Amino acid sequence: MRGVVLFLAYLLSLALIAASYGAQGATISGAAGVPVPTPSPLAEDQAFQAFLLDFRPQALAAGISAATYDQAVAGISRNQKVEDRNLNQPEFSKPIWAYLDSAVSPRRVSDGRAAMSANEEAISKISTRYGVPAEILTSIWGNESDYGRGAGSYKMVEALATLAYAGPRIDYARPQLLAALKMAEQEHYDPAAMTSSWAGAFGQTQFVPTTFLSSAVDGDGDGRIDLWLNVADALASTANVLSRAGWVAGKPWGYEVTLPPGFAYEEADLDITKPVSAWTKAGVKTAAGTELPQSGDPASLFLPAGARGPAFLVFPNFKSVLKYNNAASYALAVCLLGDQLKAAAAGASPTAPVAGAWPRDLAPLSRDERLALQDSLTKLGFDIGKVDGLIGAKSRAAVRAWQKAHALPADGFATAEILTQIAMEAKSKTATP
Template identity: 45%
Template sequence: MRSPHVLSSLLLAMAALPALAADDLSACLDRLAPKARAAGIGEALFREHTQGLVSDPSVLEALDYQPEFRTPLWDYLAGLVDQQRVDDGRALLEEHADLLERIDVQYGVDPATVVAVWGVESDYGRTFGSKSLLRSLATLSCAGRRQDFFRGELFAVLKLIQSGDLSATGLTGSWAGAFGHTQFMPSTYARIAVDGDGDGRRDLVGSVPDALASTANYLKRSGWRPGQAWGHEVTLPKGFDTSVNGRTARRPLSAWRSRGLVRADGGELPADDRAAALLLPVGAEGPAFIVFRNYDAIYSYNAAESYALAIALLAQRLRGDEGLRAAWPTDDPGLSRAQRRELQQILVDLGHDIGPVDGMVGKLTREALAREQARLGLPADGRAGQKALQALRANRPSPAPAR
């Protein structure tokens, strides 16, 4: 959750963003038409799918504010690696056991990792993203930073529609253009996606086999090593020099064993001498991890340490691991999605209009929570943590008497 200072800066930055008028977007797309033709996109198809598009200012607002980089790690993981996602993932491991076994044989990526990516990216196909893909990419192609990059993505998705892999009808995704069960960017889709169900199309929106096989193919091509772990939670000896950490600061595993690192669950570190790095995502006071090449493959999916840890830790839970041994260095841990929904329901019962009770802590939820925190004499930071939930529980309205 952002601090009030960061939130204020975000609102100021949003206000400063120039709007992209409809005629400006239309003129920009007219200028892009020759480049689309040069990229192999038919002129009629380009016009059909870009004519009449209206810009979406919200995607420009989101361009510099990704939650992977701005949310405390314990909050981020509490919502992504909660019991609900673990239970759902284990059920899907059983449901798709034959498919996942075939994928493991073909690509060498274990079922739990593939399903963990699916769970983190779209909650197992429940949330593909609500943004019109073509509208988002057209807006980002004509305004904001990295316009050349997003133009490439716009052309990539149009070519996927042209090839018959995708239907443009109802095509939605994230603000940045990632879409489908495992949220591929269009250019990645074009390069990496495979036909997992044998119907002659690569459909990562409508086909679970295509999506899961494509995810495994992505990890394989990113250097995944079959049969190896992504890493292990470790315990540091007293007085350990924590300056030698970081995902890219690799050393032979023997060097880490000689420094006294041991697995937190009491198991043995691998006896070989593969390259390994020490990860201290919140410093020496929080959980520590020794990570291998497979962690880097996960990291390449979306270059954020918090994101890679979410997938790695969810995969561990899907295999039956009980979770982290060390605690996060906070006296106010984050909330699971069930707890977030409980917090939202109490806010609704208190008379706040926050929209749907969906476990997604957005602007309306934060504002309502900040008002309740102020009323209760608490720091009004709008952060949905355990302390806020406990305070609301203690002050929730009594049910109306039965008549």
């Protein structure tokens, strides 16, 4: 009987949607010269409820009970704030030095030190068990939620259902929504009390539901996993992710280095690894100008701001942090803050996180400028893959090749000046019969 009622409700919602469109004088899509009206908020809300009804069999087929699903979606609605954030992403053009100014600030260090002291016993046990340093775990905690201050206040199921209903994140959100429902069922959570960011990340160290299912652990042995309020659970789960990602106990993440004049910058890429001895032979030294500590571990040279900025020699542990959050600026922030926390715990006097100077006069390219760069590179015959405004490995390789052909440091770092030169060259080539 309940199934019949739900089916009738579904038909009613479709009728209301059709009526709403009809009231606005909607015509058949594609009719010449006749625009299709934007659905009214009422129509969108009815369509969202129809989506929830339609998604129910998929959830049940994934092993979620009808009772859990019905409880979780009861009373939720299409969240306009989530929808707006999903469709109108802010421009991610903050330069890395500005990002690090905040991520590795004196306040972040002092708060991190206090957090480590307040949870010293728990963090020490977790660090010993998983082989991940206490300062790295604390740094991730600080970078993800500012030590619990920014763990998210949206209703997780509602946020993920809104993203799963429509928009550019459907492929991400639908598996996450199913995982969130499994979380609620397996851990006996009240779905209404499960909070997250607008994108579904939650807890002290901002897990997504699929990562929770694969890697979350009970950090304090109380028989329950609570990443929202239980610091031990959150940090143990984070340590478990890093351990599985390949973090090796007792090994460094990396350190700052200096490069010799005439260095072959095309060798500086996270995808290129060499033994430390090879970097020594190439003239790379520590930031203090001394010989590199010899190691058998493979290392990559990372130039987060190109040839004009600081350089870092990074090891597999750095790449383990990248598997936690695949953004090189994030991984560098975590590792640098970890160094600061370790020094503070040892009683060392505060020092600048980075010795080298950042090129603070450079403005990062906007998305439109990145699109223009990729378009121009394509016109010049370079394979950059998809023109999407994301400067990935192929785009960096194309910029490097162009720089090398023009006797410039081939660091692959795109600046406004390089964009101008490449765009002029592409325009000239296009204009030539």
